Amino acid sequence: MPKVYTRKDWGAVAPKRPPRVLDRPPDHIIVHHTASPNVSDTSRAHAFALSRQIQRFHMESRHWDDIGEQLTISRGGYVMEGRAGALAAIGRNELVVGAQSLHHNQHTLGIENEGTYLKDDVPAKLWRSLVEVCAWLCTAHNLDPATAIVGHRDYNDTDCPGDVLYRRLPRLRKEVARKLGSDAGPPEDDDTDSEASRRAFLAQHRHRGGKHRH
Numbered sequence: 316m317p318k319v320y321t322r323k324d325w326g327a328v329a330p331k332r333p334p335r336v337l338d339r340p341p342d343h344i345i346v347h348h349t350a351s352p353n354v355s356d357t358s359r360a361h362a363f364a365l366s367r368q369i370q371r372f373h374m375e376s377r378h379w380d381d382i383g384e385q386l387t388i389s390r391g392g393y394v395m396e397g398r399a400g401a402l403a404a405i406g407r408n409e410l411v412v413g414a415q416s417l418h419h420n421q422h423t424l425g426i427e428n429e430g431t432y433l434k435d436d437v438p439a440k441l442w443r444s445l446v447e448v449c450a451w452l453c454t455a456h457n458l459d460p461a462t463a464i465v466g467h468r469d470y471n472d473t474d475c476p477g478d479v480l481y482r483r484l485p486r487l488r489k490e491v492a493r494k495l496g497s498d499a500g501p502p503e504d505d506d507t508d509s510e511a512s513r514r515a516f517l518a519q520h521r522h523r524g525g526k527h528r529h
């Protein structure tokens with residue numbers, strides 16, 4: 316699991332109403348960009364300020380109950396909890412309902428990636444964290460990265476997450492899948508270990524495949 320800074324860490328204000336939690340996991344992960352400037356400040360202080368700024372915007376200008384997305388990643392690669400209860404829900408294989416994709420909040424989890432990726436490339440630090448976060452979510456919610464990871468524009472009429480980041484989604488799915496595969500155990504010289512890794516990997520695959528038919 317990547318290091319995720321909590322709402323307490325970044326100084327979130329309390330939501331207007333308690334979060335709504337569904338006792339089922341999300342079936343898709345939505346990749347967004349924040350459409351904010353591509354700043355060069357990659358500090359943690361900036362990342363925390365970004366989360367506070369997004370929360371203020373969503374609550375005061377959009378009149379939402381809380382920050383819209385479940386997770387935020389800064390251009391420096393810092394990962395922050397978004398909506399209240401998001402981390403705990405992921406831990407329980409449940410979904411905190413966000414406000415991040417019109418008509419699709421009941422079954423999706425949203426990741427806001429700082430910046431505007433209409434033309435500019437995605438910073439390496441942000442990318443590394445996004446891969447890690449998606450791998451963590453796919454494991455936590457038993458999702459297949461090949462089908463679960465989508466861009467905001469797949470659901471709504473929007474530029475989000477920008478042409479550049481959207482075009483990178485096939486690569487994201489591949490890198491996450493590779494990471495999940497290697498998490499089942501690195502190749503070992505010892506035969507017993509490699510056999511155990513292979514069995515663990517196959518068991519994981521069967522499990523995922525089984526779940527998917529429903």
Ligand SMILES: [Zn+2]
Nearest residue numbers: 347348467475
């Ligand atoms: Zn979006």
